[in-house]
Amino acid sequence: MASPIIDTEGLTKDYHLGPHTVHALRGVSVTFERGEFVAVMGPSGSGKSTFMNLLGCLDTPTGGSYVLDGERVAGLSPDALARIRNAKIGFVFQQFNLLPRTSALENVELPLLYAGLTARERRSRARTRLESVGLADRASHHPSQLSGGQQQRVAIARALVNDPAVILADEPTGNLDTRTSVEVLALLQRLNRDGLTIVLVTHELDIAAYASRSLTFRDGRLKNDDRTAKPRDAAATLAELPVEEDEAA
Numbered sequence: 001m002a003s004p005i006i007d008t009e010g011l012t013k014d015y016h017l018g019p020h021t022v023h024a025l026r027g028v029s030v031t032f033e034r035g036e037f038v039a040v041m042g043p044s045g046s047g048k049s050t051f052m053n054l055l056g057c058l059d060t061p062t063g064g065s066y067v068l069d070g071e072r073v074a075g076l077s078p079d080a081l082a083r084i085r086n087a088k089i090g091f092v093f094q095q096f097n098l099l100p101r102t103s104a105l106e107n108v109e110l111p112l113l114y115a116g117l118t119a120r121e122r123r124s125r126a127r128t129r130l131e132s133v134g135l136a137d138r139a140s141h142h143p144s145q146l147s148g149g150q151q152q153r154v155a156i157a158r159a160l161v162n163d164p165a166v167i168l169a170d171e172p173t174g175n176l177d178t179r180t181s182v183e184v185l186a187l188l189q190r191l192n193r194d195g196l197t198i199v200l201v202t203h204e205l206d207i208a209a210y211a212s213r214s215l216t217f218r219d220g221r222l223k224n225d226d227r228t229a230k231p232r233d234a235a236a237t238l239a240e241l242p243v244e245e246d247e248a249a
Helices: 048-055 078-088 104-114 119-132 148-160 178-193 234-240
Strands: 006-017 020-032 037-041 063-068 089-093 166-170 197-201 213-218 221-227
Touching: 006 048, 020 048, 020 063, 020 221, 037 048, 037 178, 048 063, 048 166, 048 197, 048 213, 078 089, 089 148, 104 119, 104 148, 119 148, 148 166, 148 178, 166 178, 178 197, 178 234
Parallel strands: 037 197, 037 213, 089 166, 166 197
Antiparallel strands: 006 020, 006 063, 213 221
């Protein structure tokens, strides 16, 4: 049996603000198997963002253990964490975080600059990833020449370019209209069916319904861990949505 892609045990995170200590995460133990699609939910201050920052190696825990793709993460140096982030994690953000004066292709290439590949290899891999998200014909376009949905697909291609072990998506549909949101979810579901592990932060129950598992945080603790055998199918939802003229353009 394959080892879990993510395994945390008693994960805690405290922040010290003057004389006060904020317990942002209080002993979270959870395991994600390879190929899961997990939604992470909870109100502001629930601990979900802290949890995601720890999973993404953007912060270090105060206590507990975290194993990512077989590698024990807690206690590693900043350089080691940066290496793991680049090699094992693909990030997708609400704000897309694309460089405005850089083409779609060059944006997708960015994570490869640290991988020791030749320029030709970087360009080839980036083109392949743009093709995989349906944007081969937009490679030379700058972000300002792309719709919000296209920008998010560029961001997803960038997240995929290093063949990560897991995608961490933080409110990836937060800035998108309904149809474009479902298009992005359809892409994430397709990637998940191909075997990629996806962890998605969302405030919205209707977005979480597309995941096969939902975690709910409250007051720094994991309160609910629910699974569904039949998540909503984004492709089927798309087929039911009307196509407006400006969306079809």
